Each structure stands twice: as structure tokens, then as C-alpha cells.
Amino acid sequence: MTTIRDVAEKAGVATMTVSRVINDSGYVSEETRAKVEAAILELGYVPNMLGPSLRFNQTKTLALIITDITNPFWTTVARGAEDAAREEQYNVILCNTDESAEKQDQYVDMLLKRRTDGILLVPASDSPEAVKLMRSQDVAVVILDRRLSDVDSIDSVRSDSFGGAYTLARHLTDLGHEHIAILSGPRNISTSVERVEGFTQAMLDAGLPHNLERVFWGEYNESIGFDSAWRALRQEPRPTALLAANNFIANGALRALAQAGLTVPADVSIVSFDDFPENINPSPFLTVVAQPAYEMGYRAAQLLLARLAGNGSEDFQEIILPTTLVMRKSTAPPKSAGVWTASSVL
Amino acid sequence: MTTIRDVAEKAGVATMTVSRVINDSGYVSEETRAKVEAAILELGYVPNMLGPSLRFNQTKTLALIITDITNPFWTTVARGAEDAAREEQYNVILCNTDESAEKQDQYVDMLLKRRTDGILLVPASDSPEAVKLMRSQDVAVVILDRRLSDVDSIDSVRSDSFGGAYTLARHLTDLGHEHIAILSGPRNISTSVERVEGFTQAMLDAGLPHNLERVFWGEYNESIGFDSAWRALRQEPRPTALLAANNFIANGALRALAQAGLTVPADVSIVSFDDFPENINPSPFLTVVAQPAYEMGYRAAQLLLARLAGNGSEDFQEIILPTTLVMRKSTAPPKSAGVWTASSVL
DNA sequence: TTGTATGCGTTATCAC
DNA sequence: GTGATAACGCATACAA
Numbered sequence: 001m002t003t004i005r006d007v008a009e010k011a012g013v014a015t016m017t018v019s020r021v022i023n024d025s026g027y028v029s030e031e032t033r034a035k036v037e038a039a040i041l042e043l044g045y046v047p048n049m050l051g052p053s054l055r056f057n058q059t060k061t062l063a064l065i066i067t068d069i070t071n072p073f074w075t076t077v078a079r080g081a082e083d084a085a086r087e088e089q090y091n092v093i094l095c096n097t098d099e100s101a102e103k104q105d106q107y108v109d110m111l112l113k114r115r116t117d118g119i120l121l122v123p124a125s126d127s128p129e130a131v132k133l134m135r136s137q138d139v140a141v142v143i144l145d146r147r148l149s150d151v152d153s154i155d156s157v158r159s160d161s162f163g164g165a166y167t168l169a170r171h172l173t174d175l176g177h178e179h180i181a182i183l184s185g186p187r188n189i190s191t192s193v194e195r196v197e198g199f200t201q202a203m204l205d206a207g208l209p210h211n212l213e214r215v216f217w218g219e220y221n222e223s224i225g226f227d228s229a230w231r232a233l234r235q236e237p238r239p240t241a242l243l244a245a246n247n248f249i250a251n252g253a254l255r256a257l258a259q260a261g262l263t264v265p266a267d268v269s270i271v272s273f274d275d276f277p278e279n280i281n282p283s284p285f286l287t288v289v290a291q292p293a294y295e296m297g298y299r300a301a302q303l304l305l306a307r308l309a310g311n312g313s314e315d316f317q318e319i320i321l322p323t324t325l326v327m328r329k330s331t332a333p334p335k336s337a338g339v340w341t342a343s344s345v346l
Numbered sequence: 347m348t349t350i351r352d353v354a355e356k357a358g359v360a361t362m363t364v365s366r367v368i369n370d371s372g373y374v375s376e377e378t379r380a381k382v383e384a385a386i387l388e389l390g391y392v393p394n395m396l397g398p399s400l401r402f403n404q405t406k407t408l409a410l411i412i413t414d415i416t417n418p419f420w421t422t423v424a425r426g427a428e429d430a431a432r433e434e435q436y437n438v439i440l441c442n443t444d445e446s447a448e449k450q451d452q453y454v455d456m457l458l459k460r461r462t463d464g465i466l467l468v469p470a471s472d473s474p475e476a477v478k479l480m481r482s483q484d485v486a487v488v489i490l491d492r493r494l495s496d497v498d499s500i501d502s503v504r505s506d507s508f509g510g511a512y513t514l515a516r517h518l519t520d521l522g523h524e525h526i527a528i529l530s531g532p533r534n535i536s537t538s539v540e541r542v543e544g545f546t547q548a549m550l551d552a553g554l555p556h557n558l559e560r561v562f563w564g565e566y567n568e569s570i571g572f573d574s575a576w577r578a579l580r581q582e583p584r585p586t587a588l589l590a591a592n593n594f595i596a597n598g599a600l601r602a603l604a605q606a607g608l609t610v611p612a613d614v615s616i617v618s619f620d621d622f623p624e625n626i627n628p629s630p631f632l633t634v635v636a637q638p639a640y641e642m643g644y645r646a647a648q649l650l651l652a653r654l655a656g657n658g659s660e661d662f663q664e665i666i667l668p669t670t671l672v673m674r675k676s677t678a679p680p681k682s683a684g685v686w687t688a689s690s691v692l
Numbered sequence: 693t694t695g696t697a698t699g700c701g702t703t704a705t706c707a708c
Numbered sequence: 709g710t711g712a713t714a715a716c717g718c719a720t721a722c723a724a
Contacts, residue, residue, distance in 0.1 A: 014693075053396050054699095054717085055699070071625075075416050093437065115396055203696080255629075274702095283600065361712095394701050397700080599709060
């Protein structure tokens with residue numbers, strides 16, 4: 001391996017002079033510079049960042065710990081974080097936990113050992129342990145997407161889960177739906193909880209009873225989405241509308257509806273959190289509340305980088321981004337409502 | 347920051363003893379071990395990998411350079427690579443080039459500076475420069491998915507593009523299609539070229555003319571897929587079937603077909619490379635040739651790790667994995683064939 | 693404008 | 709069983 005010493009020797013100068021040429025720092029005569037550059041080229045010298053990293057305890061590396069790399073929502077977040085990092089010459093290590101707290105803790109451990117400068121964390125559980133550990137070392141941390149109940153005074157970026165769920169539920173109640181089931185994520189993840197709360201509030205505001213049996217806790221994946229929907233559709237009276245707490249749950253629900261021989265929206269309406277980008281879904285059909293995924297990643301990384309540069313604000317920041325309702329073709333007034341109206345007219 | 351020296355001091359031992367405890371190497375008395383472990387716990391000591399990395403020029407890091415992180419195909423490859431790496435205590439840095447050779451070169455540069463141990467590269471162009479650079483430094487390299495024309499004797503893993511395209515085209519000609527257009531990727535990417543070749547061979551084998559105007563070179567994305575399909579559908583005679591060279595091109599084509607008011611498969615049949623996983627596409631509809639994405643990533647990483655462990659085979663390896671035809675509902679015999687048959691009977 | 697010495701955190705080596 | 713020392717590659721502080 002070629003080192004800075006080899007280059008110095010070949011160019012007949014000291015290592016410091018080579019360092020000055022590489023980093024464009026300090027004074028170097030044109031003549032010397034040319035000699036050094038020739039030597040670098042000839043030897044194919046590539047500087048070793050590990051030296052400075054060790055010396056200055058700065059790796060120019062961020063990590064993004066997400067819960068599901070197969071979900072386009074998260075890869076979009078990753079793109080945002082990546083773009084922000086690139087602007088400051090930082091690189092991003094992407095870590096995928098599959099919603100496993102154990103995997104998450106393994107990653108955190110590894111990242112600390114590598115002296116990663118900052119970590120963007122989507123917590124796989126509500127436990128504050130990981131954050132406490134990171135804080136005890138000198139890593140900058142931004143919590144992404146989810147809230148941690150036992151941690152305060154921490155930078156965080158998420159979108160408005162309560163508001164998004166309220167909007168979706170309100171859309172359904174406005175259409176006349178009274179029997180609505182929510183297919184949510186885990187009980188111990190703040191986004192799931194807040195989406196259930198938004199749903200509940202909308203039901204109450206519409207003067208409808210809040211029935212706990214219409215709340216299906218589960219996980220943010222297709223398979224559990226299918227199960228939850230399947231159970232919901234066997235309730236009496238059958239729900240006339242479903243609210244899925246994320247895109248994969250919605251897909252599971254769609255599969256359940258198809259398997260049950262029910263048509264959307266004629267038999268059952270369905271709405272969901274999270275949109276799929278057009279390149280992935282060429283004929284979008286679901287009415288959804290879209291989260292600003294790219295912006296979430298971008299803003300979170302920016303916040304982290306500001307901390308690392310020492311020019312963040314004094315106080316911790318809590319950034320909550322708005323969601324956007326995208327109306328499409330998966331909702332209609334409930335059949336029963338129509339029937340009931342007609343018969344009541346007679 | 348707590349270092350091994352702080353721990354040694356607190357435990358009243360030498361740094362070497364602490365090192366022995368941490369790494370479970372050499373002899374340490376139970377008594378000493380207990381003292382050291384207590385000190386580690388009390389000080390919250392986390393070892394700094396940068397030290398050994400610098401000393402031994404080994405970072406325990408792989409990189410995976412892919413061309414489109416938003417494509418589920420690539421994230422599945424990434425999962426495979428990640429899983430193989432974890433088994434050997436390696437970590438993976440994921441780099442996304444968006445098919446830009448410039449971005450790719452920036453990443454390679456950065457990875458070399460970081461002394462990444464090995465690189466899995468999906469080349470964004472056919473240029474051999476990046477590989478030459480990597481080889482001149484001592485990084486292990488495996489080429490993934492694509493072939494580089496000016497580089498030989500290099501480990502590589504890809505799937506059978508020619509065979510997959512042949513299977514798809516053959517399926518269409520067997521149904522009676524004679525006017526088939528292929529919507530391919532870039533001219534300078536081997537997978538595009540080989541898919542066109544497989545298509546061409548199938549046409550020839552079916553005794554059909556090979557018309558260069560039916561070959562649409564483009565890019566592996568939705569927007570170009572739309573454009574290519576749009577142009578193809580204006581040809582005379584209009585193609586009765588389309589073969590998309592990847593999943594995003596297929597989605598673009600589907601959008602073009604919808605916009606042109608054409609029904610699949612009644613008006614036009616369509617087949618494609620690459621499947622979407624069920625959690626992303628709940629009602630799969632396209633007949634496709636699926637590549638073993640996870641296995642591609644897994645095998646490629648394994649190959650790389652074997653090289654790093656020094657127990658790879660002498661010769662370079664070239665692994666070509668088979669594809670799988672998944673028949674669904676996007677193909678039917680051509681209308682014109684039906685009409686023509688009927689009238690010829692008269 | 694250029695050069696010398698030093699130290700970052702860790703572990704292999706060798707000594708005791 | 710335990711410890712002292714040197715070395716990895718580089719850039720800062722300081723000297724010339």
C-alpha cells in the first residue's frame with residue numbers, strides 16, 4: 001500500500017508538503033506542487049482517511065437506522081438523508097432492523113465502535129436504552145418518524161400521524177360510514193398509537209361510538225395487514241370501511257378483500273397512510289394520506305449535520321411535517337347508508 | 347471519550363490486559379477479568395475500532411454500489427448482501443448511483459479513502475476505469491448484475507439475461523404474436539444488450555423477421571418506459587405485444603397503454619423482467635421473468651468474503667443464476683391473429 | 693516556503 | 709499471567 005511517505009520520498013519532499021498539496025492548505029511553491037502531483041499520479045496514491053479519523057475522532061459518516069428497507073417509503077427517506085449528507089461531504093451507512101430491537105442494538109453497538117459521527121434513528125421499540133447509550137458516547141442523534149416516551153430534549157423529525165389519521169377517518173365519516181375498522185401497527189410504536197388516536201377523535205367528532213373492537217393492533221407489514229383485515233371483515237356488523245396505518249398493511253388488506261370476494265369501493269371502502277411512487281405503482285387507486293418521506297430524511301440529516309457543525313440552535317428541535325390527502329378511487333358511500341336512506345324515504 | 351487507557355488505569359492493570367479481556371484472547375485470571383469488566387461498565391467504555399483498522403488496514407466493511415435504491419429489485423439484492431456480510435461480522439455501506447458514472451466514481455473514490463475491504467459493484471457504465479482503479483488499490487471486487495466488456499478475470503454474479511428474454515419472447519411467439527416490440531435499457535449496459543439478443547434469437551427461431559425498428563433502447567426507469575411504449579404503439583403495424591426489459595419500464599409501458607386507451611391483454615400483451623414482491627404489489631398481473639435478487643446479493647457477498655478470507659478458489663468465478671418464468675394474466679393471443687385466422691378460414 | 697516531532701487508540705510481539 | 713513498547717497514516721503545532 002502506498003502511503004504519504006512513499007509519495008514524499010519519490011518527490012523528494014517531506015510528508016507535510018505532500019499533505020499540503022493534497023489538502024490545498026498552507027503555502028506550496030508551484031514547482032514543488034508539480035513534483036508532488038507527479039509522484040501521486042505515478043504511485044497511484046490514495047490517502048487513507050483512517051489516519052485523520054483516528055487522530056481527530058471524526059469519521060465523516062452518518063448512519064440511518066430504518067425498520068424496513070423493502071418499503072419504498074423508507075428508501076425515499078434514505079434518499080433524502082443521503083442527499084443532505086452528500087452536500088456536507090458526509091456518507092451514510094444504511095442499517096435495516098426489520099423492526100427488531102435486538103438487531104437495532106447490534107447496529108448501534110457497531111456504529112459506536114466505528115465512531116460514526118451521527119445517527120438517524122427510527123426506533124424499533126419504545127425503549128430508551130439505545131438512545132441513552134448513544135448519548136453517553138459522543139454521537140449526535142436525531143430520532144426519526146417515531147416518538148420515544150421516556151426520552152425528552154432530543155432532536156426529532158416526524159410527520160403528523162394524528163392529523164393524517166384524522167383526515168382519513170373524517171373523509172370516511174363524511175361519506176356516511178359508521179362502521180370503520182382501523183388496521184394499525186404495534187401498540188408500542190408512537191405512530192400506530194397516534195394514528196389510532198386521530199381515528200378515534202374523528203369518530204367522536206362525527207358523533208359515532210368509539211368501539212375498541214374496531215381497533216386492530218398488529219405490525220407494519222403485508223401479512224399482518226391481511227390477518228387484521230380478515231378478522232375485521234368477519235365482525236358483525238361488517239365494517240363498511242377500513243383505515244390502514246401504512247402502505248403494506250393496506251396491501252395486505254386489499255389481498256384479504258379480494259380473497260373474501262369483496263369489491264373496493266362498492267362493498268368496502270379503504271384508505272391508507274403512505275403513497276407508493278408512480279414508478280412502483282402505475283395505476284394508483286387508493287385514497288391515501290402521503291407523508292413527505294424525502295423531506296423527512298433530508299430535514300433529519302440536516303438537523304444532525306447542524307449539530308455536528310456546532311451551529312445548531314441551543315434548544316432541541318422537534319419538527320413535525322404535515323401530511324397530504326390524495327383522493328383517488330378507493331372510497332364511496334356505504335351501501336347500507338344508501339339502502340337505509342332509500343327505505344327511510346318510503 | 348473513554349479509552350482503553352482509562353479503563354486500564356481504573357482497573358489498575360496494563361492496557362494489554364484490558365485488550366485481552368475485551369477480545370477474550372490470551373490468559374487473564376478470573377480476578378483480573380472481574381476488575382477490568384467492572385471498570386469497563388463503570389466508565390461506559392466502548393472500544394474504538396479505528397485503532398485496529400488503521401493498524402491492520404482492515405475495516406470489516408463492504409460496500410454495495412447499486413444503480414437505483416428506489417427499485418425493490420435492488421433493495422432485495424441489498425438484503426441478500428447484508429445477510430451474507432452479517433454472518434462474517436462485516437458491515438455494508440450502501441451506495442446509490444442513479445445510473446450516473448460520475449456519482450459512481452465519487453463513491454469509489456470515497457470507499458478507497460475509507461479503506462473499505464471489498465466492493466460489490468453494479469457498474470453504471472461499461473467503462474473499465476473504476477475497476478482498474480479499485481484493482482490498483484488492494485480492494486476485493488465483485489461485479490454484480492452486469493458484464494464489463496474490457497475487464498476479464500474478475501469475479502462476477504449475474505442472472506441469465508439472454509435466457510430470460512428468450513423465454514419471454516418465446517412465450518409471446520408461441521401465442522401467435524408476430525409484431526413484438528422490446529423496450530430495453532441503455533445500449534451500453536450488458537443486461538440491456540443481452541435481453542435484446544435473447545429477444546432477437548426467439549424471433550428468429552420462430553421464423554419471424556427481426557426488425558430493428560422494434561427495438562427501443564432507453565433507460566431502466568418508468569418515464570423512459572412510458573416514452574418507448576408510446577413510440578412503439580404508434581408504429582404501423584402496431585405491435586400486438588411488448589417486452590419490457592425491467593419492472594420500471596413495464597410500469598411506464600402500462601401507463602402508456604392506459605393513456606392510449608388500450609386494454610391488456612385484449613388489445614396488447616405485455617411481459618417483463620423482474621417481479622415486484624407481494625407486499626408491494628398485492629394484485630400481481632404481469633407475466634414476468636423473475637431474477638433471484640436476494641440470491642444474487644447473497645452469493646456476490648459470499649464470493650467477496652471468501653476472497654477476503656483468502657479461501658476463495660484460485661480462478662475467478664463467474665456465477666450466472668437462472669431466471670424463473672411466472673405466468674400471469676398480461677398475455678393473450680393477438681387479436682389480429684384471431685381475425686386473420688377467421689378470415690382465412692372463410 | 694518547507695521540515696520535524698508528536699499523538700490519535702489499539703494490539704502483536706516479546707519480555708518478565 | 710501480566711506488562712512495556714512499537715507501529716499503523718496522517719495533520720497539527722511549531723521550528724527553521
